[in-house]
Amino acid sequence: MGWVEEIGTLYHLNDERLKVRDDAAAFAVADGALRAAVTSFGKRGEDQLREANVHPARQKVLESLGDHWRGLTVFVEHPEVPMDNNTAERSERGPVVGRKNYYGSGSVWSGQLAAMLFSLFQTLCLWNLNPRLWLTGYLSACAEAGGRAPADLDRFLPWNLSPEQRREWGSDDEIPAADTS
Numbered sequence: 558m559g560w561v562e563e564i565g566t567l568y569h570l571n572d573e574r575l576k577v578r579d580d581a582a583a584f585a586v587a588d589g590a591l592r593a594a595v596t597s598f599g600k601r602g603e604d605q606l607r608e609a610n611v612h613p614a615r616q617k618v619l620e621s622l623g624d625h626w627r628g629l630t631v632f633v634e635h636p637e638v639p640m641d642n643n644t645a646e647r648s649e650r651g652p653v654v655g656r657k658n659y660y661g662s663g664s665v666w667s668g669q670l671a672a673m674l675f676s677l678f679q680t681l682c683l684w685n686l687n688p689r690l691w692l693t694g695y696l697s698a699c700a701e702a703g704g705r706a707p708a709d710l711d712r713f714l715p716w717n718l719s720p721e722q723r724r725e726w727g728s729d730d731e732i733p734a735a736d737t738s
Contacts, residue, residue: 599626599630
């Protein structure tokens, strides 16, 4: 549990450092405290690895810490880099948890379709577009084209939308989309 507490301290020190990024003097102090704690953390791992009769499980973890130290401490030199990738992992959780279900009864095409739709919906979200409104617009254009894809697909790409379409299909929190389900 001591390691967990130390990791918590590193997170706290990094948070404190990030709070004062715009104040050079305060940042230098907070950065120094973080760097000292990170150095101490690494030294503790090295020291414990050198102890006699280290349990094999502990040895494996400490060796991994040493092997990956450079990657684990990127955030020290680059404050813009988060300490972990939890945000990215959480965003992948839904697709990963459901991936076996998306195959249906052994159908690979359904898994491929799910992957394409996840990519499409994430792209729409990154462009601050409401996926339901965008999809309604796109499918309406398909219906108008006789059940086929519209001839000019480029007009549905987020980066090609007119300002009017962006407002119409935007996902502003103040303007909730009408629930048509």
